[in-house]
Amino acid sequence: MSFKPLAATQPAVVAVLQRSLANNRLAHAYLFAGDALEDMELAARELAKAVNCELPTKQGGCDRCDSCRKIDAATPPGGQHPDVQWLRPESKSRVIVIDQTRELEKSLHLKPTMGRMKVGVIVEADRINQNAANSFLKTLEEPPDRSLLLLLTAAPGQLLETVRSRCQRVQFGAAAAREPEAAHAPLVDGLLALLGGGGSVLKAYKLFDTIRGFLDAEKKQVEEQVEQTAQLDRYRQVADSKWLEKKEEEMKAQVEAEYRRRRKATVVTLEWLLRDALVCIEGGDAALLFNRERGDALRKLAAAQTRERALANLETIETLQDQLERNVNEALALEVALLRLSGLTTPAA
Numbered sequence: 001m002s003f004k005p006l007a008a009t010q011p012a013v014v015a016v017l018q019r020s021l022a023n024n025r026l027a028h029a030y031l032f033a034g035d036a037l038e039d040m041e042l043a044a045r046e047l048a049k050a051v052n053c054e055l056p057t058k059q060g061g062c063d064r065c066d067s068c069r070k071i072d073a074a075t076p077p078g079g080q081h082p083d084v085q086w087l088r089p090e091s092k093s094r095v096i097v098i099d100q101t102r103e104l105e106k107s108l109h110l111k112p113t114m115g116r117m118k119v120g121v122i123v124e125a126d127r128i129n130q131n132a133a134n135s136f137l138k139t140l141e142e143p144p145d146r147s148l149l150l151l152l153t154a155a156p157g158q159l160l161e162t163v164r165s166r167c168q169r170v171q172f173g174a175a176a177a178r179e180p181e182a183a184h185a186p187l188v189d190g191l192l193a194l195l196g197g198g199g200s201v202l203k204a205y206k207l208f209d210t211i212r213g214f215l216d217a218e219k220k221q222v223e224e225q226v227e228q229t230a231q232l233d234r235y236r237q238v239a240d241s242k243w244l245e246k247k248e249e250e251m252k253a254q255v256e257a258e259y260r261r262r263r264k265a266t267v268v269t270l271e272w273l274l275r276d277a278l279v280c281i282e283g284g285d286a287a288l289l290f291n292r293e294r295g296d297a298l299r300k301l302a303a304a305q306t307r308e309r310a311l312a313n314l315e316t317i318e319t320l321q322d323q324l325e326r327n328v329n330e331a332l333a334l335e336v337a338l339l340r341l342s343g344l345t346t347p348a349a
């Protein structure tokens with residue numbers, strides 16, 4: 001059954017999309033909104049397969065035919081199907097520019113060459129700049145026959161209202177992680193130690209080092225993954241420099257986007273612990289805890305902390321997440337947040 005990888009994490013989304021497929025009532029354009037970008041990309045891929053599969057079932061694509069396999073192909077990113085195009089922010093500024101949307105529009109207006117429908121997927125659609133959005137609007141107003149547009153965004157509010165209103169919105173649930181990530185364990189332990197430490201600069205900087213080290217390793221891993229997928233070295237001799245330049249820009253943007261996603265997930269992990277502390281202070285059930293295996297430590301911490309303090313801590317971490325989103329200096333923002341969490345400085349009003 002297709003859509004299977006999504007059924008556990010986004011059951012409502014799967015139900016909506018499969019119902020539309022079964023009734024032949026697919027919209028021309030969808031806006032996938034939510035935090036779970038990975039899930040949204042997965043859903044886009046499954047939908048692209050479902051509309052282009054050679055032997056589709058009621059549940060979606062078969063996963064086995066030529067068409068499904070081409071869409072699922074790992075390289076290049078977005079697959080090899082000639083009728084399925086993926087658009088992502090490129091260049092350092094991480095915006096989707098008019099050249100990109102024009103190229104997509106042109107392709108959507110052509111007849112499908114292999115499948116039944118042209119599919120355009122725009123990842124991080126909130127990054128479409130004004131020019132590109134305005135030109136793109138025409139395509140949304142009069143979608144070409146046999147075309148399907150999927151706009152993916154974690155920030156639907158940043159899209160033009162005129163764009164939003166022309167898409168059918170599908171809301172995704174929170175990012176899949178409902179289990180603490182094993183790799184984050186040292187960070188969670190460090191935070192527990194810091195919170196229970198009663199204002200220790202040393203502990204704050206120790207945790208700072210741990211987090212920085214973790215994020216550095218994440219970045220390296222992301223870079224390696226993207227490089228491996230692109231296999232640019234293979235083309236270095238033959239391809240022209242303009243093309244290479246563009247590819248390198250794309251890769252940079254991909255690294256940046258994936259790194260940000262992981263950094264966000266890391267901070268969310270810290271946030272969960274602070275929420276757990278608050279849950280304990282409020283006398284909440286152990287079943288409500290995200291970090292259940294740390295229940296004893298959390299209850300101990302809660303006994304020593306006031307409700308106000310726990311709330312202030314949560315605010316601190318939310319501020320940090322906001323700042324990172326707005327491109328402030330990562331190290332500085334982290335340092336300030338950890339000092340606040342240690343209780344050494346008062347949280348910003």
Ligand SMILES: [Zn+2]
Pocket residue numbers: 052053054055056061062063064065066067068069
């Ligand atoms: Zn198939």
